[in-house]
Amino acid sequence: MEVLVDVLVVLFAALTGASLQLGTGTLLLLYHEGLGRKVPKRVRRAASGYIFGVLIFTILLLATAVLLMLLWFGKALNEDGLIFLASLCIVMAGIVILFYYRRGKTTMLWIPNFMAKYFKKRAGKVETGAEGMALGMTATLGELPFSIILILVAANSLLGLPRAGIIIAIVAYALITIMPILITKILIKSGRTLADIQRWRVKNKMFFRIFTGVMYLILAIFLVAFKVIKGAA
Numbered sequence: 001m002e003v004l005v006d007v008l009v010v011l012f013a014a015l016t017g018a019s020l021q022l023g024t025g026t027l028l029l030l031y032h033e034g035l036g037r038k039v040p041k042r043v044r045r046a047a048s049g050y051i052f053g054v055l056i057f058t059i060l061l062l063a064t065a066v067l068l069m070l071l072w073f074g075k076a077l078n079e080d081g082l083i084f085l086a087s088l089c090i091v092m093a094g095i096v097i098l099f100y101y102r103r104g105k106t107t108m109l110w111i112p113n114f115m116a117k118y119f120k121k122r123a124g125k126v127e128t129g130a131e132g133m134a135l136g137m138t139a140t141l142g143e144l145p146f147s148i149i150l151i152l153v154a155a156n157s158l159l160g161l162p163r164a165g166i167i168i169a170i171v172a173y174a175l176i177t178i179m180p181i182l183i184t185k186i187l188i189k190s191g192r193t194l195a196d197i198q199r200w201r202v203k204n205k206m207f208f209r210i211f212t213g214v215m216y217l218i219l220a221i222f223l224v225a226f227k228v229i230k231g232a233a
Contacts, residue, residue: 003165005226006157009219010169013154014176016215017147019208021100023054024201026139027181029123030132031194042127047185049129051178053136058174061140065155066166076159082227085156086220088149093216096146100212101205115142153219 030047069077077085119139126132140147154173158166187197201208 002160005222006160007169009157009222010154010173011176012215012219012222013150013157014173016212016219017058017150017173017177018179019212019215020143020146021201021208022143022146023136023139023178023181024184026050026119026123026135027184028194028197029120030126030135031188032123044189045129046126046132046135047188049132050126050136050139051181051185052129053133054140054181055136055174055178056133057137057140058177059170061144062151062155062158062170062173065151066158066170069155069159077156079228082156082223085149085153086223086228089153089216089220089223092146092149093213093220096216097209097213100146100209149216150219153223 027047027050030050031043073081119135119142122135122138126135154169158169161169184197188194
């Protein structure tokens with residue numbers, strides 16, 4: 001039962017991370033010069049590099065979190081640490097629901113202006129797959145204020161799995177988080193325009209806002225109900 005709970009926590013954390021929008025928004029910026037149905041080959045290569053960069057950096061971040069927890073604590077967090085993580089999840093739920101998106105018919109996020117300008121500038125200059133990979137890593141780093149709590153929650157639950165299971169779960173977590181940007185790339189390759197995708201994102205902005213917030217709350221409930229209360233019983 002404990003292993004199942006740990007797997008579910010990792011799954012919910014990954015789904016929450018997948019619902020965050022900075023990665024998808026940056027990928028669309030990367031495609032911006034390829035408007036229409038014919039995307040230049042170099043942009044396609046850069047987009048593939050971008051997705052690979054997000055995947056690799058997510059794996060590195062989660063693996064590092066697991067290693068640091070082992071070095072500092074030697075095991076999964078105790079009840080006090082879990083309550084702290086659950087509290088952060090509740091705070092993040094409120095932040096995402098209330099402040100994650102800017103108001104109006106846009107999917108712009110409440111991120112620092114210098115960061116938004118940087119991503120827009122870099123996305124317009126990416127020429128190769130390696131540069132796309134670097135941009136993907138940078139976008140993943142830029143999402144950390146929202147995703148770090150998910151990484152910590154997932155890392156803590158990974159410590160409850162067998163060693164072989166930890167490696168598989170880390171890769172699975174990263175694969176789940178890149179699903180939206182991978183699907184976006186497939187849609188563009190199949191002929192969908194950036195305008196089509198952006199209209200869909202704007203139309204469903206409220207859904208994603210609520211979904212992400214609810215997922216943070218579910219993580220908090222799981223931690224308290226199945227880790228803190230059950231662990232103390």
